[in-house]
Amino acid sequence: MIEWMHPALIFIFGAFLIPFLKGRTRNIYLLLLPVAAFISVLSMSPGTYGVIPFMGFDLVFGRVDKLSLVFGYIFSIMAFIGTVYGLHARKNGEHIAAFIHIGCSLGVVFAGDLLALILFWEGMAFSSVFLIWLKGGNAAYNAGIRYILAHIIGGACLLGGAFLYWNSGTIEFDALQNIGLAFYLVLIGFLINAAVPPFHAWLPDAYPEASVVGTVFLSAFTTKTAVYVLARGFPGAEILIWMGVIMALYGVVYAVLENDARRLLAYHIISQVGYMVAGVGIGTELAINGAVAHAFTNILNKALLLMGIGSVMHMTGRRKLTELGGVFKTMPVTFVLYMIGGLSISAFPLFSGFVSKSMVVSAAGESHTGSVVLLLTMASVGTFLSTGLKLPYYVFFWKDSGIEAKEPPFNMLAGMGLAAFLCIAIGVFPAPLYSLLPFPVHYEPYTPEHVVSALGVLLFTGVGFFALLNLLTPESTISADMDWFYRKKSSVFLWFARNLIIIGDNFIGGVYKFLVLEPAGKVAYYCSTSFLQRIDKILNGFARIFLDYIPNALTWFSRNPLAELKIAGDTFLFIISGKNIRPQIKERIREEKALYPGDIIKHWPIGSTVLWVTLFLLASLFIYYL
């Protein structure tokens, strides 16, 4: 019996077998993997497992405690629900990408140090982008590129922070010490994945472009993993309270404006994660419990909403409110299941959101921050307004858009049914969920005052909705968000690239040139002149002496050796003679040089030549007879 089996490995390695299976076998296998992972999470007991020594540090792949376990449970449950919902998808790619994505999310949850965490963190980003790309088409491709760029930036921040923590001596991942830059880099890395404004634009940009099944998987894991790491690393970081509140309202505002049903729900992911981020920021035991419980219930009810709208999209091919309407007639079951999700996320009593969201709000109340309580309550008004009233009203009722649709395939209904069952079960019996939470806090959601005030807020939201219905009529427009900066104002980025970055580059280049290149050039020049050129000159000199001067001198000399001897003799005379005859000799040398080479032959009288001939003949006779 293996002591500890990492559920991430079940998903990641299990995913590679999918392409070899077909039809019913494949479907059974797909369903068995999440079950196996769930059993492996269930069988874990708190402790530290999977420690691998690496470069002087211990990489911890299995830190098991209550906080990681509760995310382990919900991730494997969600994997099962999502797989049931996506069983009809023929493409294996979607299932493989989803399983690797889920596996990496579980890897992050059980990672005990920053390096092991980053390993799976990057795996999450690179597997999830395929859920977007596999939908096909240009819009999905471009959104995927923007999505992965955002996550690469986040991953780079995280990696930089981790290396700085490494430098400071520990990469253990627990409540992080604020050691300056490293702390904030890691925080930004986490905030990007949690989609905290202004780092959120990737989420509503990319999620609606994924496939029907892909969006369901995407919505569940990335942001909730970010909530987990924030709860682990930054509990009680006060800045998170306000970031969370702003998030919760920011998502609400855009959801009111949105015409694309799935983008509307994507904005509500941001809004709901706002509650969790605020809970982590408050940092009390009740608040952390609330954040975790809300992550748990929100995974289910958000997935249920996206599955409901995904079913409508799957059956009608439309996702814009302006193009939908009257779908209730043909898809009543989908409508009812969707509404269970809508009531859950809006925190109606007896539905799952109520038992978790009220925990966060109560925690804010206990820490005496009235403004946070009021603003979070306002955000929950917005949640009900958009997901519980506006969306179902315009999709399922409103006008008759004449769409011929029917209920989605059985597996889709079954997936939604499972999620809906859990939403109600948790809402009615919150105790099992509470027992899973990291801190042993007693919390009673169903007090008369809670229930009445929740109902008061929600029912009168409905009054406001119907009173202002005319204002909400969907319009086929879009609302610019933070992605405007990099999608629309890319010319600004290019301007930055062309100007500021080039100026910077030129400055650095100039400094480099001044400090390194020019001195090096000077040294090289000096070397070349003083050594090479001199050596060159010496060689040239030798060459000139041997190939030019000496041969020239020899030829010059050989033209008239006698005259040469005469000049040499006169020069010698010039040197040794007295001053009075020097001009005379000088004149003679000048004349001789001017005449040179002149006649080579000395004009002697013929008699002396005869004499010489006679003498040589005699000498030869003498030698011959000797």
Next chain:
Amino acid sequence: MKFVKWIESQKTSKLLRIFMYIALFIVVVIDFFIERQHIEFFWDMVPGFSAFYGFISCALIIVISKAVDRAWLMKKEDYHD
């Protein structure tokens, strides 16, 4: 589909409407009588505050969102193309 017909009939919608009005009324009235255990802020003591706040929040969210949209955010659908 009986359920669909039942929901869509005039009678039901009238019934639902009446039911909703009664629910709204009860929620406000009952707030005057319930026993409050936790009083953190002054508004926790005001009966009917939650109903009032729910309505006001809803109206504020709609009006402000739409105003911001009209002023700055609204773009044509092919804006990014």
